Each structure stands twice: as C-alpha cells, then as structure tokens.
Amino acid sequence: MKRKIVLYNPKAVFYTMPLGLMAVASCLDRERYEIRIIDGRLEDDPVARVLEELDGALCLGVSVLTGAPIGDALRVMRAAKSRYPELTTVCGGWHPSLFPTDMLEEPSIDITVRGQGEATFTDLVSHLDRGESLESICGIAYREAGDARSNPERPMMPMEVFPPVDYGLIPVEQYFQLKGVRQLDYISSTGCLFRCAFCADPFVYKRGWQAIGPARAADEIEELWQRYQFEDLNFQDETFFTYKKRVAEIAEQILSRKLSFSWAATMRADQGVRLGEDIFSLCKRSGLRRVLIGVESGSPNVLRHIKKDTTVEQIVTSAEMCARHGVAVIFSFIVGIPGETYDDVMQTVSLIKKLRAMSPRFETSIFYYKPYPGSTLSAELTDDMPKSLGEWAEFDYVQGAAGRWVSPQTYDFMERFKFYNRYAWGTERIVKRPIQMLARWRCRHNWFSWPVEKAILQRLRPEPELS
Numbered sequence: 172m173k174r175k176i177v178l179y180n181p182k183a184v185f186y187t188m189p190l191g192l193m194a195v196a197s198c199l200d201r202e203r204y205e206i207r208i209i210d211g212r213l214e215d216d217p218v219a220r221v222l223e224e225l226d227g228a229l230c231l232g233v234s235v236l237t238g239a240p241i242g243d244a245l246r247v248m249r250a251a252k253s254r255y256p257e258l259t260t261v262c263g264g265w266h267p268s269l270f271p272t273d274m275l276e277e278p279s280i281d282i283t284v285r286g287q288g289e290a291t292f293t294d295l296v297s298h299l300d301r302g303e304s305l306e307s308i309c310g311i312a313y314r315e316a317g318d319a320r321s322n323p324e325r326p327m328m329p330m331e332v333f334p335p336v337d338y339g340l341i342p343v344e345q346y347f348q349l350k351g352v353r354q355l356d357y358i359s360s361t362g363c364l365f366r367c368a369f370c371a372d373p374f375v376y377k378r379g380w381q382a383i384g385p386a387r388a389a390d391e392i393e394e395l396w397q398r399y400q401f402e403d404l405n406f407q408d409e410t411f412f413t414y415k416k417r418v419a420e421i422a423e424q425i426l427s428r429k430l431s432f433s434w435a436a437t438m439r440a441d442q443g444v445r446l447g448e449d450i451f452s453l454c455k456r457s458g459l460r461r462v463l464i465g466v467e468s469g470s471p472n473v474l475r476h477i478k479k480d481t482t483v484e485q486i487v488t489s490a491e492m493c494a495r496h497g498v499a500v501i502f503s504f505i506v507g508i509p510g511e512t513y514d515d516v517m518q519t520v521s522l523i524k525k526l527r528a529m530s531p532r533f534e535t536s537i538f539y540y541k542p543y544p545g546s547t548l549s550a551e552l553t554d555d556m557p558k559s560l561g562e563w564a565e566f567d568y569v570q571g572a573a574g575r576w577v578s579p580q581t582y583d584f585m586e587r588f589k590f591y592n593r594y595a596w597g598t599e600r601i602v603k604r605p606i607q608m609l610a611r612w613r614c615r616h617n618w619f620s621w622p623v624e625k626a627i628l629q630r631l632r633p634e635p636e637l638s
C-alpha cells in the first residue's frame with residue numbers, strides 16, 4: 172500500500188505557486204508514495220484540511236519562509252502533532268535553512284532540511300519509510316535523545332538530475348483565478364553567485380548556482396504551455412540572467428517553437444549591461460515583458476558597503492536598454508541601511524527620480540532595511556533581531572517600520588517622497604493628471620510641505636503606503 176506524504180505551504184501574501192514543495196514532491200517515487208500538497212492560501216480552514224489528510228501519513232513536510240508564514244506553519248504542525256503524536260514533521264525552505272537547530276526547540280518540529288531539498292527529502296522519506304536511522308542523511312538536523320543533532324552539509328546537486336516539476340500536484344487553474352491572470356510560476360535555476368551583504372542567499376547556497384539547460388527548460392516550458400495555455404511565465408529564479416548564452420538560447424527556443432506568451436524575470440544591473448543590445452532585443456522578441464532589478468541604493472558608498480557589486484552607471488545603462496526595448500522594470504530600493512547618511516539617501520532619491528522619468532513602464536519599490544537572518548550585514552545587528560521562533564513569526568518583513576538607526580528626518584522625508592513618487596510618473600487617469608503634475612513638481616524640488624493633495628487623495632481612496 173502507498174504511504175501518504177502531506178506537504179503544507181503556509182499562508183503568505185500573493186499567489187505564487189508553491190514551487191519548493193512541488194520540487195521536492197516531484198522527486199518521490201509515485202509507485203510508493205501518495206502526495207498531497209495543501210496550500211494555506213487556498214483553504215478556508217488550513218488546519219482542518221491538513222488534519223483530514225494526515226490519517227496514516229508517513230510525514231508532514233512544511234515549507235517555511237521567515238516572518239508571518241512561521242506562525243501559520245506552527246499552527247498547522249502543533250495541531251498535527253497533537254492529533255498524531257507519532258507523525259514525523261519536517262520543515263524545509265529558507266527559515267529552517269538559516270536556523271536548522273534553533274527550530275528544533277519547537278516540540279512540534281522533528282526534522283529540519285537545509286538548502287536544496289530534492290535529494291535530501293527523497294533520502295529522508297525512504298529512511299523514514301524503512302524505519303532506519305537518520306544519521307547518514309546529509310543536510311538535515313533532528314533530535315536524538317532530546318538533543319539537536321546536525322548532520323553534515325549536502326553538496327548542491329545539478330538541477331539536471333532531478334525530474335521535471337509535476338504541476339499536476341497543484342490546482343493550477345485555481346492559482347490562475349486567484350492571480351487574476353493565466354500566469355505560471357517556473358524556476359530554471361537555484362542559488363546565486365553573488366555576495367550581497369543584506370541577503371540570505373550567499374549563506375544558504377554558499378554562492379553556488381545550479382540550473383537546467385536551455386533545451387530542457389524549453390521542452391518543459393513548451394509542455395506546460397500546451398497543457399495550461401498560460402499567458403505569462405514568471406521565472407522565480409534569484410538571478411535568471413546569470414549566463415547570457417543560456418538566456419539567449421532559452422529566448423531562441425521560445426521563438427523557434429512559436430510559444431506565444433510574455434515572461435518576466437529578475438535581473439542584476441551588471442547582468443543587464445553584459446547582455447548587450449542583441450540579446451536584449453532577442454529576449455524582447457521572445458516575450459520579455461518585465462524585469463525586476465534590485466538596485467538597493469543610488470549611493471556608490473552604500474553599494475560598496477553592501478557588496479552589491481554593481482555601479483550606478485550599470486543601473487542607468489541597463490535602465491536605458493530596458494526603456495529602448497520597451498521592457499517594464501520594477502527597480503527595488505532599500506533605505507535605512509545602517510551607516511547610511513542623509514546624503515546617501517538623497518543620492519538614492521535622485522536615482523529613483525531619474526529612473527522613474529525614463530519610462531512610464533518603470534516602477535520603483537522602496538523598503539526600509541530589515542536585518543534578514545543569515546546575511547553578513549545583519550550579523551552586526553543581533554540585538555535588533557528576534558530571538559525565538561515565536562518572535563520571528565511576528566517580525567513583519569513586508570510592511571514593518573524603519574529600524575531604530577533611521578533618523579526621524581530621513582523617515583519623515585522618505586514617507587512623503589514615497590507617497591508623491593507613486594503619483595509623479597507613469598500613466599495616471601485624466602482626473603488625477605493635475606495631482607500628477609503637482610507631485611512631479613514636488614519630487615523634482617524635494618518640497619513636501621503642506622501636503623494638501625495627499626490628504627485629499629487619502630480621503631477619496633485610502634491606499635497602502637507601500638510603493
């Protein structure tokens with residue numbers, strides 16, 4: 172008889188498909204295991220839904236991002252353990268990769284998996300199934316005689332050895348409906364070669380990067396396109412544009428196979444420059460609709476400090492290329508990095524204005540720096556970070572306020588700038604044009620006193636302050 176494996180994706184913002192769980196599940200032998208993926212975002216009562224599936228299950232696997240998803244994961248795992256005390260619970264994903272042994276202080280978590288999960292979970296499931304000791308399984312931590320034991324690292328494996336991700340494990344149409352567009356999430360590479368000091372990736376993947384080849388990616392994408400008729404493909408890779416030859420081959424394959432959809436991916440500014448006009452144009456012809464560029468700062472000093480390894484010139488050049496080829500961009504910025512001066516912030520503000528003025532298709536998102544675990548920058552801020560799993564669950568990474576190191580002057584300025592920056596550029600409906608002109612004038616002159624139109628707009632239609 173097949174053993175059941177239940178996998179849970181905690182509630183989170185947006186409806187991105189649970190690619191992590193799909194990836195680990197796709198490696199399991201279907202002759203032996205029956206797999207259920209339950210997504211908290213799709214359920215009215217996720218706890219009841221998980222409990223319903225758990226009877227006779229071999230294990231419950233949960234994917235855990237840092238922040239609010241931890242709270243939902245804990246609710247589900249505690250309920251599962253309380254109903255089925257013998258059940259093995261396994262946590263994988265970003266938070267367990269950063270805190271593999273700390274997480275085991277929570278009694279409802281039995282095992283944590285670090286980093287790339289495909290081979291580790293396959294190995295773990297067969298050991299659990301056979302009732303064997305876990306001591307030889309690389310990449311996990313677990314409790315042994317009450318103590319946390321951490322096994323050696325598992326080296327990252329080439330993605331080519333894993334089978335294609337099985338989208339039949341999730342209700343794809345339901346995600347399309349919730350997203351409001353037939354957009355498929357897809358991943359063609361894992362990890363990242365760079366070393367940004369605010370990011371957890373260098374810690375989790377040790378600056379390793381693995382990908383599937385362009386021909387295989389194209390085969391998979393074509394099969395998925397025929398099956399689901401999606402209109403947009405969202406590459407969830409950390410840095411899709413890592414090797415320009417690979418990117419060019421994927422774009423060529425999309426064109427030669429006459430696959431008709433738009434696509435979006437994440438790009439670094441230096442990669443945009445290296446891509447060159449020809450490959451940029453090829454990408455555009457193959458459907459490239461939008462890129463997300465993590466700019467972070469307009470100050471060369473801050474870019475150096477955070478080891479971004481990109482320059483302001485590269486940011487502007489890649490933006491010019493995107494504008495020339497009609498590719499939309501979300502430029503994401505971080506303000507409030509410890510050590511940043513008011514002058515650095517003003518350089519960021521100038522760059523934001525410059526980029527926004529370049530194309531109505533350019534958007535900017537501005538976040539206050541939050542010390543994310545696992546990054547070298549956050550190592551200096553341990554006092555400002557949560558200590559327990561419960562505190563991590565309450566740490567708001569999406570909307571939380573600025574850190575204590577951000578001066579009231581900078582905070583006040585940025586809040587006003589963020590508001591007007593949203594209206595100042597881009598295409599606004601005719602009724603809002605006068606406000607747009609005024610907002611643009613204010614941004615150009617950094618003059619945000621007497622914000623009467625802000626009060627009017629907020630009264631008309633209160634909007635979230637995040638840009």
Ligand code: B12
Pocket residue numbers: 180181182183184185187188189190191192194195232233234235236237238239240261262263264265266284286287288289292358361370371372407408409538543544568569
């Ligand atoms: C899609 C996505 C989201 C989605 C989540 C979708 C979901 N599943 O619910 C949404 C939009 C909700 C989201 C939100 C945020 N995200 Co996000 N997101 C991503 C992104 C781009 C892709 C994730 C993905 O699908 N990857 C592909 C799969 C195959 O990889 P994976 O999930 O890592 O899974 C592998 C392993 O982790 C492991 N694994 C994962 N789950 C499990 C479970 C088990 C049981 C096992 C055994 C193994 C295992 O095996 C998998 C295969 O190798 C990643 C970057 C990336 N490329 O990973 C960032 C990333 C995960 N996000 C990140 C951040 C910072 C955020 C935000 C704070 C961003 C923001 N400022 O708004 C928010 C807030 C999250 C929160 N606290 O609420 C960080 C890390 C965060 C962290 N420490 O948890 C990442 C790494 C980006 C980065 N470099 O900064 N995100």
Ligand code: SF4
Pocket residue numbers: 363364365366367370371372373409410439465
């Ligand atoms: S921010 Fe992006 S480029 Fe930098 S290390 Fe993280 S994933 Fe890589």
